[in-house]
Amino acid sequence: MDTSNQNIIHLQGIGSQKVEVLEKEINVVSCQDMLYYFPYRYKDQRKSYRVDKIREINIEMSYVQLKGRILRYSRSLNYPRLSGIFDDGTGTIELVWFNSINWVPKYYKIDEEYYVYGKLRFFRGKYISIVNPQIKTECKFCEGVTRMQGIYRTTAKMKKASLDSNTISQIMRQILEYTKEPLSETLPTGIIDKCKLISLDEAIHNIHFPKSDNLLEQAQYRLKFEELFYVQLANLLNPNRRKKQLDGFCFSKVGENFHFLKNNLPFELTHAQERVFNEIRQDMNTGKQMNRLVQGDVGSGKTVVALLSILTAIDNGFQGAIMVPTEILATQHYETISHLLEGSTVKVALLTGSTKNKVREEMLPKVKSGDIQILIGTHALIEDSVEFSNLGLVVVDEQHRFGVTQRAKLWDKNSTPPHVLVMTATPIPRTMAMTVYGDLNISTIDELPPGRKPIRTYHIYDEKRNKMYEYVREQLKIGKQVYIVYPLIEENEKIDLINLQEGFRAVSKVFPEYSISKVHGQMKPEEKNQEMQKFVSGETQVMVSTTVIEVGIDVKNASVIIIENAERFGLSQLHQLRGRVGRGTEQAVCILITNYELSKEAQKRINVMTKTNNGFEVAEEDLKLRGPGSIIGTKQSGFAPKKLRIANVSKDVNILIRARNFVYEILNADPALKDPRCNLLKQQLHKWNTKYQTQWARIS
Ligand code: ADP
Ligand code: MG
Numbered sequence: 036m037d038t039s040n041q042n043i044i045h046l047q048g049i050g051s052q053k054v055e056v057l058e059k060e061i062n063v064v065s066c067q068d069m070l071y072y073f074p075y076r077y078k079d080q081r082k083s084y085r086v087d088k089i090r091e092i093n094i095e096m097s098y099v100q101l102k103g104r105i106l107r108y109s110r111s112l113n114y115p116r117l118s119g120i121f122d123d124g125t126g127t128i129e130l131v132w133f134n135s136i137n138w139v140p141k142y143y144k145i146d147e148e149y150y151v152y153g154k155l156r157f158f159r160g161k162y163i164s165i166v167n168p169q170i171k172t173e174c175k176f177c178e179g180v181t182r183m184q185g186i187y188r189t190t191a192k193m194k195k196a197s198l199d200s201n202t203i204s205q206i207m208r209q210i211l212e213y214t215k216e217p218l219s220e221t222l223p224t225g226i227i228d229k230c231k232l233i234s235l236d237e238a239i240h241n242i243h244f245p246k247s248d249n250l251l252e253q254a255q256y257r258l259k260f261e262e263l264f265y266v267q268l269a270n271l272l273n274p275n276r277r278k279k280q281l282d283g284f285c286f287s288k289v290g291e292n293f294h295f296l297k298n299n300l301p302f303e304l305t306h307a308q309e310r311v312f313n314e315i316r317q318d319m320n321t322g323k324q325m326n327r328l329v330q331g332d333v334g335s336g337k338t339v340v341a342l343l344s345i346l347t348a349i350d351n352g353f354q355g356a357i358m359v360p361t362e363i364l365a366t367q368h369y370e371t372i373s374h375l376l377e378g379s380t381v382k383v384a385l386l387t388g389s390t391k392n393k394v395r396e397e398m399l400p401k402v403k404s405g406d407i408q409i410l411i412g413t414h415a416l417i418e419d420s421v422e423f424s425n426l427g428l429v430v431v432d433e434q435h436r437f438g439v440t441q442r443a444k445l446w447d448k449n450s451t452p453p454h455v456l457v458m459t460a461t462p463i464p465r466t467m468a469m470t471v472y473g474d475l476n477i478s479t480i481d482e483l484p485p486g487r488k489p490i491r492t493y494h495i496y497d498e499k500r501n502k503m504y505e506y507v508r509e510q511l512k513i514g515k516q517v518y519i520v521y522p523l524i525e526e527n528e529k530i531d532l533i534n535l536q537e538g539f540r541a542v543s544k545v546f547p548e549y550s551i552s553k554v555h556g557q558m559k560p561e562e563k564n565q566e567m568q569k570f571v572s573g574e575t576q577v578m579v580s581t582t583v584i585e586v587g588i589d590v591k592n593a594s595v596i597i598i599e600n601a602e603r604f605g606l607s608q609l610h611q612l613r614g615r616v617g618r619g620t621e622q623a624v625c626i627l628i629t630n631y632e633l634s635k636e637a638q639k640r641i642n643v644m645t646k647t648n649n650g651f652e653v654a655e656e657d658l659k660l661r662g663p664g665s666i667i668g669t670k671q672s673g674f675a676p677k678k679l680r681i682a683n684v685s686k687d688v689n690i691l692i693r694a695r696n697f698v699y700e701i702l703n704a705d706p707a708l709k710d711p712r713c714n715l716l717k718q719q720l721h722k723w724n725t726k727y728q729t730q731w732a733r734i735s
Contacts, residue, residue, distance in 0.1 A: 041066050046209055056196040066210045070218075070239050072203070073258070073681050074185030077245065086150070089126035094157055094632050099165075101151045105130070108140045119143075121151060129164040133537055143170055154530060157632045167533050183245045207243040221719050222261055223712075226697055232257045242681075256690065259682040264694040265723045266679070268716065271698055272708070281452055283324030284427050286316075290350030295379045296343060307331070307482035308340050314478045315344050315456065319428070325454035331480030332650035333614025334487065337458045340480070341430045342372055344456060349381060349408050353427025353453075357411045360433055362387045362560045363567045367589060368432070369411045386412035386421070389561045428454045460611060460650060481651070489648045490617040492625040494601070494641050503626060504545050507577075507595060511549055515594040516576050520612055522603040523556060523581035531581070532557065538599060539579045546577060554580040582608065584615060591619035601627035601644075602637035606657040609644050636660065 043066055044054050057063040063072055087099040103123030110117055117136035120127050130151065132139050143149060153168035187203040217236035226232070233241075238254040245251035304312070311329055318325035331337050345355030357372075359365050369385040376383060384398050384407045401407045405424030410416060495503060507517050521538055523531040532555065539553050552566045552575040563583065570578045571590055578584065578593075582604075596616045601609065609627070617623035627641055643656045684691060701708075701716070708717050 043069055043206075046206060046213075049206070053196055053198060056192055056198060060190045060193050066214070069206060069210060070243075071680060072187065073242050075188050076186050077183045077251070078186055079183055089121075089123045089128050089163075091125070092128070092155065092163060095634075096155055098152070098154050101128070102148065103151070104146050104148055105143060107145060110136065129162075130168050131164050131166045133167070134540075148172075157630065159631060167530065167537075183248075183251065185243055185245075204243070211240060211243070221715075222264070223715055226264075230260065230693070232260060235261075255681065258680075259687050259690050260694055262679060262682045263687065263691045264697060265719060267691075267695050267698045268701070269720060269723065271702055272720070281324045282322060283452060283454055284319070284348075284351070284353060285322045286319040286347050286351040286353070286427070286454075288351050289316075289347065292346040292349050292379060292381055293343060296339075296346055296375060299375070299378070300339065302484065304339070305336065305480075305482045305484055307480040308336055311478040311480050312340050312343050314476075315340070316347060318476065319344070319347065319454050324452045325428075325456065325476075327455070327476045327478060328457045328459065329478045329480065330459050332483065333460045333611060334618050335460075335480040335483055337432070337460075337480060338368065338371060339375070341432070341456060341458060342375065345409055345428055345430065346381070348427035348454075351427065353425050354402075354405060354407070354423050355409050355428045355430065356416055356423070356426060356453075357409070357430045357432060358416050359411075359413060359431075361583065362389060362413055362564055363583070363588060364432070365412050366564060366568070367571070371589070372409065372411065381409060382407050383409040383411065386410060386415050387560070388413060388415050389559075389564065390415065426453045428456065430456045430458065432458045433460065460614065486620040487617060488620070488622045490613055490623045490625050492613065492627065492645045492648070494627045494629065494645055496631055497628060500628070503597070503628075506624075507597070508546065510595050511546065511576055514592070516570065516573065516590060516592050517578070518584065518593055518596040518612075518615055519577065519579045520584065520596065520598045521579070521581050522600050534599075535579065535581060542577060542579055549577055550575040551577040551579060554578065554583055556581055556583055582612065584612075588615055589618055590615070593618075594621060594623050595626065596624075597626045597628065599628050600630075601641060602629045602633050604640075606640045606643060606653055606660065609640065610650055610653045613644070613648075614650075 042054075042064060043049050043057065044051070046066070054064075057069075061072055063069050086102050087096070089101060089103075092099065101121065101123050103121055106120045106122050106127070108117060108119050115133060115136055117132040117139055119130040119132075119139075121130050130153075150171045150173065151165065151168045152171075153165035156164050156166060158164070185200075185204060185207075187200045189199055189203065193199070217234065218239055220227070220235050222232065222235070227234070232238075233250075233253045235257075237250070238257040240246075241250040241254035242258060245254070311331075315325070315327060315329075318327055329337060329340065341357065345357070348355045357365075357368055359368060365385060365387050369383065373383050382401075384402070386395070386398065390398070390412075398407065399420060399422070402410055403422045403424060410421075410423075415421070510517060519538065519542060521531065521535040523535070535553075535555055539551065543551055550569075552570045554563050554566045558566070566575075567578075567584075567588070569575045571588075573592065593616050596613060598604065598609065598612055604612070613625040616625065625644075627644060629637070629641065633641070639656075639660055643653060643660075647653060647656075682690065701713070705713060
């Protein structure tokens with residue numbers, strides 16, 4: 036029997052509370068829904084299990100674990116640097132420390148056996164070292180399981196209900212063990228044969244518990260194919276979906292608040308801003324709910340377009356909300372908008388995770404009564420305690436950071452859905468968007484405000500660092516501010532943080548006469564905010580940080596951004612970071628620092644960055660570079676439409692096109708799917724429509 040249709044309540048260890056949370060947070064009711072909740076990445080447990088040989092180290096390797104002895108230590112004369120020569124019997128390599136250098140030789144004795152773990156650094160392709168290695172007396176790095184482990188996304192509420200990634204994994208195992216019969220196939224046999232896809236049963240098993248890299252890849256391919264196939268089949272079967280849009284508010288008036296801002300803007304709107312705003316106005320005047328995506332390069336002036344739209348809502352007696360992914364960005368929007376509205380009667384409030392309880396308690400009733408007309412904030416906005424009087428328009432800024440359910444919740448705050456405006460600086464190529472979203476309206480701000488000088492982007496190697504610092508000093512001397520960004524990815528969090536701290540210390544030494552801020556994701560939001568504010572106000576001149584500054588921050592006086600280990604960033608992320616400078620009319624510079632050894636891919640990314648400033652070109656290149664295929668174990672960069680569970684319209688272009696061709700073929704032969712052989716398709720579409728699509732269509 037195919038048990039996968041059963042409700043998850045029948046599973047061991049799943050009580051009514053967990054059932055409720057799973058449904059609310061990730062829309063999972065049946066075992067089958069659960070099985071379609073895929074890991075978003077995999078932890079490769081085998082890597083840390085292996086012991087590498089120094090002789091076999093090559094330039095492609097990144098992290099290694101070695102077993103051997105330290106032969107001797109030596110110190111640098113002029114600066115704090117300790118070096119240890121490590122021998123594993125097949126060769127030697129240098130271990131390097133910049134801190135704790137007195138403590139290390141006392142603790143790690145010469146000629147004793149240790150396991151060493153860390154990231155390789157290559158110099159001129161030959162000379163190999165590990166900076167700040169982790170050292171253990173026994174093979175500590177091989178704890179845990181020796182296979183690829185799926186990691187599942189969980190929300191705060193899920194974690195609170197003890198539904199972390201591990202628990203989800205256990206639930207999957209339980210369901211798969213219960214389900215004795217193979218899962219019934221969801222794609223027509225013809226397609227499976229032609230595309231040499233693995234069966235649904237095999238795919239589901241391997242997506243959760245991969246037996247091998249190869250099977251995982253095949254499972255991903257098969258499930259992505261299935262998803263893109265049904266998304267497109269649904270879209271093409273029903274081209275009139277747009278007409279069936281839900282009813283929405285009609286904002287027919289153009290009133291005093293709109294005119295107030297229009298008359299008081301310190302600049303003229305660009306043509307592109309005018310055009311996009313008009314498209315939005317028209318949407319909000321049809322009586323149907325607006326679902327519009329505004330894409331515009333960093334610095335193209337999306338904020339003011341959003342604000343004009345919100346003021347239109349207010350002029351028609353409604354409230355507006357702006358939701359952003361970070362507290363820093365929320366604060367900044369709040370300040371910008373309050374400033375632009377000074378002298379008007381519009382009431383604006385800021386609500387984030389660190390808003391004090393007392394302030395909250397005063398604020399929330401005013402939101403509920405309609406007294407507060409614009410509420411700006413982070414996902415604190417979607418908490419149940421936040422009630423609006425009549426929410427007319429929701430703006431979601433930098434959308435790729437939000438998940439489906441988060442947006443759905445904001446949307447649910449009214450009985451009539453508010454209009455939804457999604458803003459993003461990461462453009463979606465039009466053909467892709469049309470195929471997949473079908474009914475999503477897109478506006479593009481394809482023009483920058485006048486007077487902007489293109490940012491100059493340079494690529495330098497580590498050894499030119501001192502020269503670069505000279506340049507930075509010149510900029511600081513004339514009163515400019517500087518960002519220095521370090522990579523931080525979950526997998527190497529500890530080591531990355533050490534790098535950042537090291538960098539901070541080094542920069543503090545180079546520029547003792549300037550104040551330096553440090554911001555990273557491990558800090559408390561409040562602390563982070565404070566540090567960021569210091570930089571915004573000019574109290575500090577240099578900002579050393581991880582990518583937390585990536586989205587939206589606007590400090591006009593910052594003229595230089597330095598990106599350390601630039602080879603480790605994705606293309607769209609580099610472009611986003613670069614967009615932090617050049618926001619005024621003065622010349623700005625972006626410096627990408629890398630090691631000598633760059634993979635071909637990294638070299639291409641760097642080339643694109645130095646070649647073009649145009650976000651759309653960057654996005655196109657990004658699409659070409661990444662192509663289909665999976666990047667296991669690395670965080671996905673760029674936009675990933677959260678509506679899709681597994682496919683990514685920018686990465687999986689080939690699968691998308693392949694699936695589309697089958698859809699065309701089927702619909703050409705049988706436009707309404709009348710042939711009984713299409714029953715499986717209809718049945719799947721129905722399932723897909725009720726479970727998946729309704730949620731989708733409402734949210735985008
Ligand atoms: P983004 O599209 O990246 O969100 P912002 O809305 O933050 O861009 O705008 C970037 C900067 O450009 C802001 O400082 C804003 O005041 C300014 N700006 C926006 N529109 C114009 C315009 N039409 N002319 C001049 N400056 C503008
Ligand atoms: Mg913005």
